[in-house]
Amino acid sequence: xxxxxxxxxxxxxxxxxxxxxxxxxxxxxxxxxxxxxxxxxxxxxxxxxxxxxxxxxxxxxxxxxxxxxxxxxxxxxxxxxxxxxxxxxxxxxxxxxxxxxxxxxxxxxxxxxxxxxxxxxxxxxxxxxxxxxxxxxxxxxxxxxxxxxxxxxxxxxxxxxxxxxxxxxxxxxxxxxxxxxxxxxxxxx
Amino acid sequence: xxxxxxxxxxxxxxxxxxxxxxxxxxxxxxxxxxxxxxxxxxxxxxxxxxxxxxxxxxxxxxxxxxxxxxxxxxxxxxxxxxxxxxxxxxxxxxxxxxxxxxxxxxxxxxxxxxxxxxxxxxxxxxxxxxxxxxxxxxxxxxxxxxxxxxxxxxxxxxxxxxxxxxxxxxxxxxxxxxxxxxxxxxxxx
DNA sequence: GTATGTATAGCACGAACGTTCGTACGGTAC
DNA sequence: GTACCGTACGAACGTTCGTGCTATACATAC
Numbered sequence: 001x002x003x004x005x006x007x008x009x010x011x012x013x014x015x016x017x018x019x020x021x022x023x024x025x026x027x028x029x030x031x032x033x034x035x036x037x038x039x040x041x042x043x044x045x046x047x048x049x050x051x052x053x054x055x056x057x058x059x060x061x062x063x064x065x066x067x068x069x070x071x072x073x074x075x076x077x078x079x080x081x082x083x084x085x086x087x088x089x090x091x092x093x094x095x096x097x098x099x100x101x102x103x104x105x106x107x108x109x110x111x112x113x114x115x116x117x118x119x120x121x122x123x124x125x126x127x128x129x130x131x132x133x134x135x136x137x138x139x140x141x142x143x144x145x146x147x148x149x150x151x152x153x154x155x156x157x158x159x160x161x162x163x164x165x166x167x168x169x170x171x172x173x174x175x176x177x178x179x180x181x182x183x184x185x186x187x188x189x
Numbered sequence: 190x191x192x193x194x195x196x197x198x199x200x201x202x203x204x205x206x207x208x209x210x211x212x213x214x215x216x217x218x219x220x221x222x223x224x225x226x227x228x229x230x231x232x233x234x235x236x237x238x239x240x241x242x243x244x245x246x247x248x249x250x251x252x253x254x255x256x257x258x259x260x261x262x263x264x265x266x267x268x269x270x271x272x273x274x275x276x277x278x279x280x281x282x283x284x285x286x287x288x289x290x291x292x293x294x295x296x297x298x299x300x301x302x303x304x305x306x307x308x309x310x311x312x313x314x315x316x317x318x319x320x321x322x323x324x325x326x327x328x329x330x331x332x333x334x335x336x337x338x339x340x341x342x343x344x345x346x347x348x349x350x351x352x353x354x355x356x357x358x359x360x361x362x363x364x365x366x367x368x369x370x371x372x373x374x375x376x377x378x
Numbered sequence: 379g380t381a382t383g384t385a386t387a388g389c390a391c392g393a394a395c396g397t398t399c400g401t402a403c404g405g406t407a408c
Numbered sequence: 409g410t411a412c413c414g415t416a417c418g419a420a421c422g423t424t425c426g427t428g429c430t431a432t433a434c435a436t437a438c
Contacts, residue, residue, distance in 0.1 A: 024306045026303065043426090044389085044427090047426080047427075109302060112354055151367055154371065158344075158347040161347060169301045221396065230416075233419090234417060
């Protein structure tokens with residue numbers, strides 16, 4: 001066996017659909033039967049790829065992480081560390097909301113609200129992803145010599161949560177402009 | 190018929206428990222069987238009070254509104270309109286998170302994330318509650334002569350969402366102090 | 379050509395879901 | 409006294425859930 005690459009095909013296709021579904025319906029509303037139906041396969045066939053619902057949820061969180069990294073984190077890596085990269089992170093985050101990279105808006109906001117009171121591996125995975133994002137924001141704020149980098153990360157994430165909520169619940173597209181202004185005020189003012 | 194008061198008893202007791210449950214498990218995770226079990230009554234007996242799950246959810250949102258008004262809105266009414274009342278709203282909101290008025294944290298943050306992509310009367314009710322809160326924040330900002338009152342409301346709500354998420358998902362009690370600082374920066378700075 | 383292994387499907391299960399039904403008790407109206 | 413209404417119960421409905429077990433299709437290896 002070459003062992004070079006992992007399975008290229010079905011499992012990845014399942015996870016693409018699973019992330020989309022979970023971002024709108026939630027990780028619990030993501031049911032195996034529905035996922036299988038939308039992909040034109042049987043429940044048991046899909047189930048065999050993961051072995052349990054929890055494993056499917058964990059794989060979905062993992063796939064969402066990879067998508068978020070590809071859409072928000074990586075494009076900012078060519079900016080120099082510090083203020084410039086922090087700005088790129090913020091703009092990349094708002095832009096990924098605006099273009100609908102996840103059909104249900106911010107995957108992390110939805111997953112966090114759903115699992116914040118349900119202890120277990122899924123919650124731990126979500127928490128890990130959010131903490132990594134916050135740590136990265138704080139790290140760039142630190143390099144940029146901003147006072148209290150953790151407070152900066154808190155307020156930037158707050159802005160993201162509100163932008164997502166305005167867009168999803170209130171259907172207010174002005175949310176993105178409001179978010180950009182709040183970010184600019186925080187980083188420039 | 191006296192028509193003075195409405196039913197005093199069972200229905201209200203159901204809704205107290207329903208709001209608590211929904212704030213942790215979500216409005217969908219709030220199941221009739223579980224609610225009945227926790228209250229020591231039968232599913233059908235409880236069901237008869239509402240007629241459908243959706244009516245139970247709507248009544249729960251309504252009860253949560255009343256609790257929020259009693260815990261956050263009303264205590265601020267003796268402050269003069271404008272900057273003073275706005276500050277009281279913010280402090281009241283953070284304090285109600287801190288003291289755990291809803292066992293699952295901010296009811297609206299949880300409900301908004303859960304229903305923001307599910308059209309229907311429940312979503313409309315949640316949206317109405319959030320919009321009323323935002324409108325009240327903006328109104329006090331307007332009386333206080335703050336520039337762009339809607340932007341102020343956006344940023345204050347953002348702070349509340351982040352405080353709730355830090356506390357619930359990250360289990361970080363420092364969230365409240367961070368929120369107070371963000372609010373002070375926004376209203377004083 | 380046969381064996382092995384992986385991916386998928388078929389089928390059935392126990393549990394939980396929202397909902398409906400028939401019934402029974404306690405008041406209030408007439 | 410009799411009819412009615414609100415409230416509550418237990419049982420069952422059909423559906424969907426996650427999860428097993430077994431079988432089939434189809435590669436690749438020997």
